[in-house]
Amino acid sequence: MTRRVVITGIGIRAPGGKGAKEFWSTLTSGRTATRRITFFDPSPYRSQIAAEADFDPVIEGLTASETDRMDRATQFAVVCAKEAVRDSGLELGGLDPYRVGVGLGSAVAAATSLEREYLALSDRGRDWEMDPARLSPHMFDYLVPSVMAAEIAWTVGAEGPVAMISNGCTSGIDSVGHAVQLIREGSADVMVAGASDTPITPIVVACFDAIKATTPRNDAPEQASRPFDGSRNGFVLAEGAAMFVLEEYDSARRRGAHIYAEVTGYATRSNAFHMTGLKPDGREMAEAIRVALDESRVDVTAVDYINAHGSGTKQNDRHETAAFKRSLGQHAYETPVSSIKSMVGHSLGAIGSVEIAASLLAIEHNVVPPTANLHTSDPECDLDYVPVTAREHRVNTVLTVGSGFGGFQSAMVLRSPQEVS
Template sequence: MTRRVVITGIGVRAPGGNGTKAFWDLLSNGRTATRNISFFDASQFRSRIAGEVDFDAVAEGFSPREIRRMDRATQFAVACTRDALADSGLDLGSVDPHRVGVSLGSAVASATSLENEYLVMSDAGKSWEVDPAYLSPHMFDYLSPGVMPAEVAWEVGAEGPVTMVSDGCTSGLDSVGYAVQLIREGTVDTVVAGAADTPVSPIVVACFDAIKATTTRNDDPAHASRPFDGTRNGFVLAEGAAMFVLEEYEAAKKRGAHIYAEVGGYATRCNAHHMTGLRKDGREMAEAIRVSLDEARLDGTTIDYINAHGSGTKQNDRHETAAFKRSLGDHAYNVPVSSIKSMVGHSLGAIGSVEIAASLLAIEHNVVPPTANLHTPDPECDLDYVPLTAREQRVDTVLTVGSGFGGFQSAMVLHRPEVASV
């Protein structure tokens, strides 16, 4: 018999407020947290806005040594892990550490610290040959992405599988998907999983400037992220993180844990076609959706809400719309769809986990978060995108999807444990 997997703890760091409560308050009220970049002088860039997190490492309880050792993204992951573990009520001291794993996703890992170290060693780029005398003793921690999940493992005492998942913007979905597989196959009973990315740095901003993927609506940062809107012109870069405690269902039920949702199904596919190009028919995402529904043993008509990737680029939004129609048929026109990137921006590898958190909270509160800034519908995006205002309704089953550079397409089905399969 296949072991069932549930999520019992959530921790979030996102633009607009730290913690799960602040995150949900922002989403449910349709507020936006995108603003002018304040971390550095962005005047030279084409896109000068972002979703920044007001994160104070000292207030979060990190020691000076930890702050020096850990990249900002790692700090996010550890802070979210602490919240998720406290939220779950799970005493890991009573659990065999070999039965506890960690699965962490990130697209650019410690890019912020790597860039800062380069600036120091090269004297802000003035010296062609860098001076190793100024090399940080923690450079390896910044260079190796695997250090990020290792820090989480040290935090929780996990001695089972500890893994880094890095496949672009689907990393935060895929890391949780991998965690589900570990529990289902019986390798572990508990996994701390999620993702963290802090890409609001000059090098990352410059990269997206070069391919013109980000918006130039610098005069109105609060309304710049416009998924599915006819006036959209690119996404808003952001940072963020979300971590979860995943457990085997019977064990969670036995200890009386609060269960946010069961992970019914998960699938990922690649279009093997183009680094950034997407087929108009949405075939790759539709296939991931179909497989995730089959794994959950649910019919597409059971989906109550779709948490879309909704990046705010014309190619992605149209691809997704086609994928929903292809996979759900006529039900695609009846189910509400929304993109929280309209409010918190696109935190690259972290966003898939941040969107899982939003999906879990939609089930918890029976509220569908809105797509902010959607005033001018695109005729090619003709589904119900829940414009501007959150919607109260029963939410038992959520489909959340992700799309990433490299052709990655992932989908996950989350539902209340009592939802019957077909």
């Protein structure tokens, strides 16, 4: 018999608030956390805005040596992992460490530190030959993405399966999906899983400028991210992290854990088509949704809310809308859909986990967060995108999806503990 997997702990650091309570307050109030970039002078760039997180490693309890050793994204992940374990009430020290694992997702890993070190080694790009005397002793930690997952394992004492998942912007869904599979098959009893990315650096900003994926609406940062709106013109780059404690259902029930939701279905597909392009019919995402729902053993009419990828690019929002119609049929028109990227931006590999956190809180509070800045309809985006204002709504089953460069399309189904007990 396949084991059931539930989420019992949440840790999150995202723009607009510290921890789950502040994060949820930002979402339900419809506040946007986007602003002009403060980490460096953005004036040379086409897109000069981002959703930055107010994160202080000292206030978060990290030591000076940890701060020196860890990239900013790793710091986010470690802090969130500790918070998720506390929230779960699980005493990991009393468990067999070989039965505890880690799954971490990231798209650009230690981009912040790698760019900083390059600038130091090359005298800000002026020297072709780099001076090894300026080399950081932690360069290996920044160069090898698996170090991020290892830091989480050391933090929580996990000696079971540990994996780094880097599937672009679906990494945050895929890392949790991988963790679910490990528990289901019996390779682990507990997984600490999620994702982290801190990509607000000149090189990442320049890369997205080059393909015109980010919005140039610099004069109005708060209104710049406009998923599904007819005037949308690109996404807003962001940073953030979310980590979860996942465990086997019966074990969680026996210890009286608070269960946010059961992960009942997960699937991922590739379009094998184009690095950044999407087919307009949404076929690959629709297939991922179909498989995730089939695995959940629920009819499409059970879906109460769709947490969309909703990046705010023309092609993504139309592709995604088509996928919902193809997979859910008429029920797609009857189901609230929203994109939290309108408020907290697009944190690349982390956003899938950040959106899982939003989905869990939607189930917890029976509230659908809004799509901020949605004022002008696009005839090709004609579903119920919950514009501007949060909505009280019964939320027992959530479909959350992700779409990433490289053709990755992922879907996950989360169900209320009342529905699965």
